[in-house]
Amino acid sequence: xxxxxxxxxxxxxxxxxxxxxxxxxxxxxxxxERATPSVVARADLGELLVGSSARSxxxxxxxxxxxxxxxxxGKTRTVDVAGSTSAxxxxxxxxxxxxxxxxxxxxxFDVDRAVITVPARYSDPQRRAVRDAAARAGLKAARIMNEPxxxxxxRAWASARDEAERLVLVYDFGGGTFDATVLxxxxxxxxxxxxxxxxxxxxxxxxxxxxxHVADRFGKQFGIDPDADAxxxxxxxxxxxxxxxxxxxxxxxxIAVPFLRGAGGLVHPSVKISRADFERIAxxxxxxxxxxxxxxxxxxxxxxxxxxxxxxxxxxxxxxxAQNRLSDMIGLKADPRVNPxxxxxxxxxxxxxxxxxxLSGLSxxxxxxxxxxxxxxxxxxxxLIRKNEPLPSSGRRIFTTVEDFQRSVELHVLQGDEPAAKxxxxxxxxxxxxxxxxxxxxxxxxxxxxxDESDMxxxxxxxxxxxxxxSIAVFDGALDARSPQDxxxxxxxxxxxxxxxxxxxxxLSAELDELLKAAxxxxxxxxxxxxxxxxxxxxxxxxxxxxxxxxxxxxxxAGTRGGAAAKxxx
Amino acid sequence: xxxxxxxxxxxxxxxxxxxxxxRAYRNLSLKLHPDASRDPRTAQRFAVVARAYEALLIxxxxxLPAAAHRLLDGERVDLFSExxxxxSNPDSERRRAAASRLGLSGKxxxxxxxxxxxxxxxxxxxxxxxxxxxxxxxxxGAAEIAGAYERAGPALRDAMLDTAxxxxxxxxxxxxxxxxxxxxxxxxxIATRLLSELRA
Numbered sequence: 055x056x057x058x059x060x061x062x063x064x065x066x067x068x069x070x071x072x073x074x075x076x077x078x079x080x081x082x083x084x085x086x087e088r089a090t091p092s093v094v095a096r097a098d099l100g101e102l103l104v105g106s107s108a109r110s111x112x113x114x115x116x117x118x119x120x121x122x123x124x125x126x127x128g129k130t131r132t133v134d135v136a137g138s139t140s141a142x143x144x145x146x147x148x149x150x151x152x153x154x155x156x157x158x159x160x161x162x163f164d165v166d167r168a169v170i171t172v173p174a175r176y177s178d179p180q181r182r183a184v185r186d187a188a189a190r191a192g193l194k195a196a197r198i199m200n201e202p203x204x205x206x207x208x209r210a211w212a213s214a215r216d217e218a219e220r221l222v223l224v225y226d227f228g229g230g231t232f233d234a235t236v237l238x239x240x241x242x243x244x245x246x247x248x249x250x251x252x253x254x255x256x257x258x259x260x261x262x263x264x265x266x267h268v269a270d271r272f273g274k275q276f277g278i279d280p281d282a283d284a285x286x287x288x289x290x291x292x293x294x295x296x297x298x299x300x301x302x303x304x305x306x307x308x309i310a311v312p313f314l315r316g317a318g319g320l321v322h323p324s325v326k327i328s329r330a331d332f333e334r335i336a337x338x339x340x341x342x343x344x345x346x347x348x349x350x351x352x353x354x355x356x357x358x359x360x361x362x363x364x365x366x367x368x369x370x371x372x373x374x375x376a377q378n379r380l381s382d383m384i385g386l387k388a389d390p391r392v393n394p395x396x397x398x399x400x401x402x403x404x405x406x407x408x409x410x411x412x413l414s415g416l417s418x419x420x421x422x423x424x425x426x427x428x429x430x431x432x433x434x435x436x437x438l439i440r441k442n443e444p445l446p447s448s449g450r451r452i453f454t455t456v457e458d459f460q461r462s463v464e465l466h467v468l469q470g471d472e473p474a475a476k477x478x479x480x481x482x483x484x485x486x487x488x489x490x491x492x493x494x495x496x497x498x499x500x501x502x503x504x505x506d507e508s509d510m511x512x513x514x515x516x517x518x519x520x521x522x523x524x525s526i527a528v529f530d531g532a533l534d535a536r537s538p539q540d541x542x543x544x545x546x547x548x549x550x551x552x553x554x555x556x557x558x559x560x561x562l563s564a565e566l567d568e569l570l571k572a573a574x575x576x577x578x579x580x581x582x583x584x585x586x587x588x589x590x591x592x593x594x595x596x597x598x599x600x601x602x603x604x605x606x607x608x609x610x611x612a613g614t615r616g617g618a619a620a621k622x623x624x
Numbered sequence: 625x626x627x628x629x630x631x632x633x634x635x636x637x638x639x640x641x642x643x644x645x646x647r648a649y650r651n652l653s654l655k656l657h658p659d660a661s662r663d664p665r666t667a668q669r670f671a672v673v674a675r676a677y678e679a680l681l682i683x684x685x686x687x688l689p690a691a692a693h694r695l696l697d698g699e700r701v702d703l704f705s706e707x708x709x710x711x712s713n714p715d716s717e718r719r720r721a722a723a724s725r726l727g728l729s730g731k732x733x734x735x736x737x738x739x740x741x742x743x744x745x746x747x748x749x750x751x752x753x754x755x756x757x758x759x760x761x762x763x764x765g766a767a768e769i770a771g772a773y774e775r776a777g778p779a780l781r782d783a784m785l786d787t788a789x790x791x792x793x794x795x796x797x798x799x800x801x802x803x804x805x806x807x808x809x810x811x812x813x814i815a816t817r818l819l820s821e822l823r824a
Contacts, residue, residue: 461771489767490798491774491805517767559761560660561651565731585704592733599764 058196058410059157060402061168062204063150063184065124065230065256066369068092069399070153072161073407078208078400083156089395090153092229094145095119096136104152109292116288120145122258125230127187128180143187151191167196169406171398173231174200174423175251177479178469194540196409202226202235202251203420204401205367206244209392211404211416214242220362221247221354225380225388226398227343228368230256234347236354239363245419248353248442250346255339257298257370263335264294264327268309271325277317286311297327302372305329333375340376344383353442358384366394420445426503426511429466429475431456438503439511441471448504452518458494462486465501467513486515512548514598538583539576545590546573552597562596569593630676632790635727635759637752642681644728648759649677651730655761669792701729707737710753716746723749727756735762742772747780754784758791770798781806785814797822 059081062069067089070081083090085106095108095118103111112119118136126133126142133142158165172184185195202224209222219240226233233251237244268290269280280286289311297307310324351358364386370376371394381387388394407413421444427437430453438449455463463486470478489497498518505511546569553566569590576583631638634648654660656670706729709722723741726734734756741753750772757765773784785803788796800822803815 461774486767490770491802557662559655559662561654561730561761562732564654565733569733588736589703589731589733592736596732596735596762596764599762599766 056164056166057161058167058169058406059154059165060204060399060404060406061150061153061170061188061193062201062399062402063124063146063170063172063187064092064228064398065122065258066092067229067395068149068153069396070157071396071399071403072157073403073412076413078211078403078407080396080399081157081160083153084159090149090156092124092149093119093121094123094135094148096138102148104148112288113285113292116284119288122230123149125254128177128183143183143190146184146187147190150188150193154191154193166192167194167406169197169199169204169402169409170195171199171201171204171402173228173251173253174202174233174235174249175231175253177424178481179479197405199402199405200233200235200249200420200423201228201231201398202233202249202367203246203418204399204405205365205397206235206237206239206246206401207404207416207418208397208401209363209365209389210239210242210244210418211401211413212392213239214415217241218362221356221360222363222365223347223351223361223384223386224365224367225343225347225371225376226251226367227370227373227376228256229258229370230254232256232343232346232368234343234350236350236356236361242415243417243419245444246421246442247356248350249421249423250350250353252342252346255342257295257368260336260339260370260373261291261295261298263339264298264332265291267331267335268294268325268327272323275325276314276321276323278314278321278323286314298332298373299369301327301329301332302374307332329374336373336375340373340379343376344379347380347383361386364388365392365397367397369395422447422505424469425471426467426469426481426505427478428453428501429468433475435468435470435473435475435478437471438501439505446504446506448502450500450502453499453501454495455489455492455497455499456494459491460494460497461489461491463489463499463515465513465515467511481511486517489517506548506551516598538580538587542573542576542583542587542590545587545594546570549590549594549597552594556597556600566593625676625679627680628786629790630680632755632787633673633676634680635755635787635791637724637755640724644724645677645680647728649673651728651759652761654730672792701725701731703729703731703734703737707734710737710741710744710749716744716749719744719746719749720752723752723756727752727759730760732760732762732764734760735765739765739768742768747777750776751780751783751787755787758787758793758795761793762795766795766798769795770802773799773802778808781808781811785811785818789814789818792818792822794822 060071069089071078072081080088082088083105087106090105091109093108093112095103095111097103097111108119120133120135123142123145127146130142132139133145154165168188170184170188172181181198185198188195205224205226206222222237222239224235231251231253232255233249235249236247238247272278272280280290293309297309300307305328307327308324309327312322314321314323361384366388408416421442422439423441425437425441426439427435430436438451439447465486467481468475468478469481472478500516500518502514503511549566550570569586572586576586628638631640634645636644636648652673656666656673658667706722706725710719713719723738726738738753738756742750744750754769757769773781784799788800800815800819803811804819806812806815
């Protein structure tokens, strides 16, 4: 038997859930913990420790451990752990691999696929890195899902009998990232309206700020500088995190490290943190999160009084100050039965069961979480698909050349919200050759972006004057990074959809059928999958030439003509 | 219709063996025959193809059998091995043969290989790729073929215009537009005339 699990790979903790019948349950790890710390450490003998063992090891030897690898994924190529360099993907794979192994032991069957959640703000290279890390752990990412969407799906599943239509706010304040999402929900169906976030705002930042405060007092009161001692600072960060959690339920917490060598002999430093102290330290972070809530409400075109339900997700959302300020702002309290630390993993398991076809009566519409566009003359960025449009989504625009007799146009596809292309993330480039000989500004090049639920971006470009001009490029975060198996299935799905509504002659439909059949029988044969995928790309390109992009309104074409020009290549 | 034009109409190199003539005819029928095509405009082109095919079979009967067979009737073309030959074989004759076999495969996904062949250093390979695109009845690739025309020398330009005339396929519209600005008056005239026929 095989199963699909839901995996919440977090900055501080990784959780795994499975749909047992129709109840999503958290799968405990081999220590019986419901969350495995996202920590990796290398022991003296070179053994790689993961989870709580790694956390303990970190206290014995701080330099041997790696915390918060999720924040490094897709951003750095190497990371130094215990003096040896590794790829962040390998470190993440160690964590995912352990969780997978524990899940298999608990469930008693093989687990080779998972729905993996990521922050909504995650960029394409970051998503690719997560997919890659999972693959290295022998786990196929059946779907990469946005964390707030998973939280919303868990709520939808739990409250499928709630027939009233409500606007739901998901306040997802995790260890490393913050996301605010507004959804429209009714019964088992929900649709994301807008999502906003900050992938450098999380509980870890509050820990660091609290540590600064405590370290300061250690210095002033006891003459000890924890920053100078890696062991002590690691221990203090750990104690600060515990104190933070403690302060969610108590009014006071003590951070004490006895038997330290101070200026005049042994000291036993002990620092009392009141809830008021803590709230003063945490307030700037909570303010930032609330500003994002305001922004997401504005983007969804809703006022705080329109909201009908609040879903809290992520450990930091337990902070009383955050809950109180949020309640003051929107006048709602969260359902106390929901465990914010677990809701994302539970939602991922609901999606996993849905993909397995085990659930019915649940519908879920997500939105595009990133803005995609092209680089134009002068390094400017023109968006074609904007964030928060419902999936599947598409965008078209007309471009032109910037030089006389320009023969080809290079299309540079980017993702991001910045007006300058260089500030955004590059997704891919492709060349459109064979532009009609003409003066600059004359050729009309239609570019169409389309993105589907499987997060695959399709880019097409065509010289409208030569009529038959077209070209096609397929990216998902990079299609190349996907396994050939995934790629061929995704392409087959697109081909099927594209063929719909096209007049195909007998030969062409026979060829399509043949390739679709081949695509369906590639399991376990990567070479065949890769070949079939290449041929499907060729066929898609043919389909693309047979559809007309004439759907672009003439006024729009006139408006952008000359103004927007694709980057030159000669 | 000259014998040469008949071959070109079928997307073949003049003098191709009968197995290839049959093969090309069958592939084209699947796209152009009124029973197979859902586009009424192809009927007229099909009539031309059928006439060329019948004439060529008669001519072919009187000829000696080709020394080396190049494509057996009913033999499947392995797109990938032909594509690899076209992309990387050092022998230009083999690259050229691979391009025509890709055309005869009847598979329009073969374009992923043929488009690369348009950049081949040997003009005869490029010519074979253009012909293959025509016999495949591709809708895609029009602009890239026009680009190949711009890069081409006089002999290849003439050959491409020949193919465009014989197949009268919309695929060549962009090429003819480019050719109607050709520095050479003769080619300019031919292109302009073909273009107006194509539009009519």
